Amino acid sequence: MNLKTNHTIHSHQCHTSWDNSIAPILTVTPGESVEFDVQEASAGQLSSQSLVGDVADLDFGRINPVNGPIFIDGAKPGDALKVSILAFEPSGWGWTANIPGFGLLADQFPDPALHIWSYEKSASMPAAYGPGGRVPLKPFCGTIGVAPREAGVHSVVPPRQVGGNMDIRDLAAGTELFLPVEVEGALFSVGDTHAAQGDGEICGTAIESPMSVALRFELVHDANIPFPRFTTPGPVTRHLDAKGYDVTAGIGPDLMSAAHDAVSYMIDLLSAQHGLSAMDAYLLCSVCGDLKISEIVDVPNWVVSFYFPRIVFE
Amino acid sequence: MNLKTNHTIHSHQCHTSWDNSIAPILTVTPGESVEFDVQEASAGQLSSQSLVGDVADLDFGRINPVNGPIFIDGAKPGDALKVSILAFEPSGWGWTANIPGFGLLADQFPDPALHIWSYEKSASMPAAYGPGGRVPLKPFCGTIGVAPREAGVHSVVPPRQVGGNMDIRDLAAGTELFLPVEVEGALFSVGDTHAAQGDGEICGTAIESPMSVALRFELVHDANIPFPRFTTPGPVTRHLDAKGYDVTAGIGPDLMSAAHDAVSYMIDLLSAQHGLSAMDAYLLCSVCGDLKISEIVDVPNWVVSFYFPRIVFE
Numbered sequence: 001m002n003l004k005t006n007h008t009i010h011s012h013q014c015h016t017s018w019d020n021s022i023a024p025i026l027t028v029t030p031g032e033s034v035e036f037d038v039q040e041a042s043a044g045q046l047s048s049q050s051l052v053g054d055v056a057d058l059d060f061g062r063i064n065p066v067n068g069p070i071f072i073d074g075a076k077p078g079d080a081l082k083v084s085i086l087a088f089e090p091s092g093w094g095w096t097a098n099i100p101g102f103g104l105l106a107d108q109f110p111d112p113a114l115h116i117w118s119y120e121k122s123a124s125m126p127a128a129y130g131p132g133g134r135v136p137l138k139p140f141c142g143t144i145g146v147a148p149r150e151a152g153v154h155s156v157v158p159p160r161q162v163g164g165n166m167d168i169r170d171l172a173a174g175t176e177l178f179l180p181v182e183v184e185g186a187l188f189s190v191g192d193t194h195a196a197q198g199d200g201e202i203c204g205t206a207i208e209s210p211m212s213v214a215l216r217f218e219l220v221h222d223a224n225i226p227f228p229r230f231t232t233p234g235p236v237t238r239h240l241d242a243k244g245y246d247v248t249a250g251i252g253p254d255l256m257s258a259a260h261d262a263v264s265y266m267i268d269l270l271s272a273q274h275g276l277s278a279m280d281a282y283l284l285c286s287v288c289g290d291l292k293i294s295e296i297v298d299v300p301n302w303v304v305s306f307y308f309p310r311i312v313f314e
Numbered sequence: 315m316n317l318k319t320n321h322t323i324h325s326h327q328c329h330t331s332w333d334n335s336i337a338p339i340l341t342v343t344p345g346e347s348v349e350f351d352v353q354e355a356s357a358g359q360l361s362s363q364s365l366v367g368d369v370a371d372l373d374f375g376r377i378n379p380v381n382g383p384i385f386i387d388g389a390k391p392g393d394a395l396k397v398s399i400l401a402f403e404p405s406g407w408g409w410t411a412n413i414p415g416f417g418l419l420a421d422q423f424p425d426p427a428l429h430i431w432s433y434e435k436s437a438s439m440p441a442a443y444g445p446g447g448r449v450p451l452k453p454f455c456g457t458i459g460v461a462p463r464e465a466g467v468h469s470v471v472p473p474r475q476v477g478g479n480m481d482i483r484d485l486a487a488g489t490e491l492f493l494p495v496e497v498e499g500a501l502f503s504v505g506d507t508h509a510a511q512g513d514g515e516i517c518g519t520a521i522e523s524p525m526s527v528a529l530r531f532e533l534v535h536d537a538n539i540p541f542p543r544f545t546t547p548g549p550v551t552r553h554l555d556a557k558g559y560d561v562t563a564g565i566g567p568d569l570m571s572a573a574h575d576a577v578s579y580m581i582d583l584l585s586a587q588h589g590l591s592a593m594d595a596y597l598l599c600s601v602c603g604d605l606k607i608s609e610i611v612d613v614p615n616w617v618v619s620f621y622f623p624r625i626v627f628e
Binding site for chain 2: 065097102103104131157159160161165166167169179199200201202203204225226227228229230231232233234235236237238241242244245246247248251252254255256259262263265269290291293294295296297298299300301303304305307308310
């Protein structure tokens, strides 16, 4: 990486669950920066040569490794850990899969699927999607967080108040993230880098891609924040919004059902408009379409909308 | 309005519930356009001179009038009604209220509140918010839909599969909306114009503002769409995204609770950063902050994020 950091963490220096008894691998002083060499979420079980059959063979005990933990000197419960996301150095390849039983439409898509991506390493050009379309990229950290207060082993899959697998696609370069510290030293870890993802990550995977990421750590003492928050350095959708959006709505008394309906509707629309298979449309929606809550107050029905950027096909 | 339309509907030509037995006030041929002179959602009960006490006196039997119904010649159940949103002529004033019992944080904000807005009529300049901030505007139709198949009187408050009070802030000029037709002639109505609103409309009201809107109607026969969908002519957030966003996350197993947590967190943040009262921050968030579903797949916890555009205070 061109950017010079104070420390480097290699890809093997990782763990696969949150547990505040895991010994830190590095102690940093506030103000210092660290480069992390992050594996993709399968931890090497999938490669650029993988085929769909490999999805069925995934060992879930190994997935979503995170690099760390990092002990931040002076961090105490009640502080906020400020993480400045400095830069990414993407690898140029990634994968998107439908993993049976996982994803918003798991009921409609029971079979495994795998798409391997190849992209230009600067991530400044859209990546071609074999079945059709070109997807603008924006690398970010899918999993980023600190150790929970509660003792014991906690799955790395769900995010929590301390962060973790939040899959917020705007945790990209230039963003400043604040995480609530629950244990001494914070015990920070990061992993699950993505080359692109839409809001929702609807099929359950993004463009899962190994890359290096540089982060700087600072502390805000006694901030007592309830959840993560962040500040973006500028607009968050300009890489994909130039041609506008096709939007489908789901309407009803349950936000989850409305989201399900909106996405299912978009898959039908993209399939009809562009001749994609339903599965190909589903994976594509996951990497570039956005779930928004249009209204959450007009009792008893809410509107969840799914925004698909038209630039992908224009 | 500078734009010439085939027909004009005046503000008093309205109704306050969806009911497919209401006689149409106009029949249009596909391809024709109509200008609607839309009242704000209180139907004249609030004015630019109103005070907070007037909120408590609102007669809910009169709220959210919609202009119509318009019979579209040849529309049949199973068709889609294509509505091209051509232009708005805003009035230059509007209101935002906290109505007790209504809104995402109704539990935290039991008291009425009212803010009266004055804005430049082209809506091209941000509107000053008295307690602090300047809100970029984008006029749109809060309520737009067709009559439901089911006989009888249906409240105008909730949206349905046929549209209605969807409060989708991107139903702005240039957007093409497709609505599922359930009865002969479609029986289209529109109302509840807003000068600005964030995704979610979290306090329950937007910048409620009377304005004229010009629409053109066409039919797509046998489209058989399950819900409304639309296409935007270009980017949807460029009026407010230039300075980036402050974002708060809510994380947990229920989307509604996560949305509640994210918004509540943002209100605390804005109050601390800008010296706003909690109520002022709540109303401000409703007119310019966006609720997004960041991830909906990392079982069992989802992430709902609330995006507040920093340009409001910069």
